[in-house]
Amino acid sequence: MTDADFLPVNMAQAGIGQLLFYDKILSGNRNISCGTCHHHDHGGSDGLSLGIGEGGVGVGPKRTGGSGDNRIKKRISRNAPALWNLGHKDISVLFHDGRLSFSDAYDNGFNSPAEEWLPPGLSGLLAAQALFPLTAQFEMAGNPKENEIAGAVHDRIDAAWPIIAKRVRTIPAYGKMFVEAFDHIDEPEQVTISEIGNALAAFIAVEWRNHDSPYDRWLSGDPTALDPKADAGRELFFGAAGCGGCHNGPLLTDQSFHALALPSFGPGRTRRFDPYARDVGRMAESDRLEDAYRFRTPALRNVALTAPYGHNGAYPTLEGIIRHHLDPLAARETWQPDTARLPEVPWLEHVDFVIRNDTREEERQRRAVDIIPVSLTDLEVQQIVAFLESLTGESALSRPLGRPEKVPSGLWVD
Template identity: 70%
Template structure:
């Protein structure tokens, strides 16, 4: 029997640093063109996500399903290749790998505690893997940095990934309000000119790690007190840990084995291609490991508050819990029945050609299906709905009442989404 999650299972974060992180999370000062924040794609009103299959990043306008692709020279050039990952419980001590493909993980291979896209250029001093991950969206062209020649951040990233971080840190620390907050919250900071990207990331990590900590769902109450779930959810729980074999991957206290599995989701969007990929595709973990055995494998998501984080899958191909459950039970059949209108993709005529181009590549489809690592499970419709009921029982009672929430204003004076 699983054990309930306890507060001590989470990393300790300084609340004053978390309050700085709250402001930075929603402050567009951290983006190249000052037009997008972390909160744009991970918003409180949308369960820490954006409600889209693939996000509309730098250059877009609006929020969530109403976000548009922008206009003129600012119009997006590419969709964000993967679904905005959920933020729930990322401060848990057991987490040692992040991103859908695991391209950030604890390791001393580069002498700085992490194996990351920045390799040996990643600075030291991060308070958690959660803080380390916060610096990467800032340097991603289509997420927050913008395009080369548009701003100094994008230009610096084009030279080398770490060249942008000092510029961003200076943007923040010269704002008097931020300077004062950092001096007050960090013992080793005596003046604002000492603030670096590490302190900024540690503040963001403190905010994310505390703001989205939540484990008071009916299922958590069941684990702690054996208070029965409602009948449908209880039947679903038994299926989840039994015949349906969901717990084969969604195991442990976080309901994720923190490993990588190929489940054959339909491909949409540009994919996270490698420089030498001949076609639009996303090979998942193999893109990081260069191991053929990792082809099309993606990190097992954690499931608490999963009902709040639609759409589902590493590329958001399924808009409902029922859809993603049915896919897990029979990936090949569900892939054949999947339709393009299930994807939540804001209209973008100038890049629409590649949205479903991989869906027409029979060889790529065959490669993806050959890699599927889960066996079909035959369940009737009632059992599927019971599984969905159990997944809904993973929603925290206080999930939509967060400690800090979205700020009304930020020290830069820029607009808040």
């Protein structure tokens, strides 16, 4: 990959996005930011299997469920996805279940949870994606009756975005920056949620762009860029192990959906009529039975920085998720709940693993597997681990903008 493979970025807009990314003003109760769950200290993720959203305290593996009336009501149902290289021109679908993609289904260029109510003027998929955590009850919006944003979302998803936009543009520093960074904005009153989404997208696109790994040097013609162990892993990855069947192309993802029979736990991403804590994956978006339990193939650059792995973060190590791929059903049977990185939340313990007691649901998930088992030696597994580690960029931990020390709202920065 080269910089030419990425969408162009307006750096003035990215500078606004950097501040907004860590500013809790975007959340209903002003207590969580995008950066809380996609933090620089954790490779753009949070280091947890399932995140702790609105109401939690702290960052990363040390984050707690909060206390008193403000404590969390539910864990986030899926692992916080990595942000690396989301500004690449090839990106065509986002979220674990692919519920955001390019489409003419609603005459606005996108197929999204907002359907025809997605606001106009968004720069692309990344800008659209940035808007949805703001309206998610357990991620950033909060619970109905707690704040005006959560209440508006309860009416209809697009009712909340004007409220968020007004919060931002009425802060003088933000208003001035938007006027300077956007040619069509002459005064702060013109700032809408679309400009906010575009600024966040610009920041994410430039901040998490990275393609200077040893593997990139190898692709550029340096035969010594990979050490022998990683090079052996590369041959296995694209050869006998079969990993390259799904993890291919410049981003090492086919951007399609596959069922891996990962161990089930957590609250599930239940649909409106689901009676219990399950996650049917792509089927929740497509309503097609054949899509049940299938999830989007993740991109793998800098994957060593974004543990734990899987749509629910079932495995804390690269070796663990690799061994699961080699024999999903056997790995599922031997997986233990203490493998998951779940901060202790006593009032949710009764639901954390309840799905594992549903024998019929467990059997449905076991029947939906797209992987044929492969036998590898321990050495070969370690070689694949070494190859995945070679996908880490040399500058991955040195980002162009970084985490701001303060934000215009005056709220604390995680």
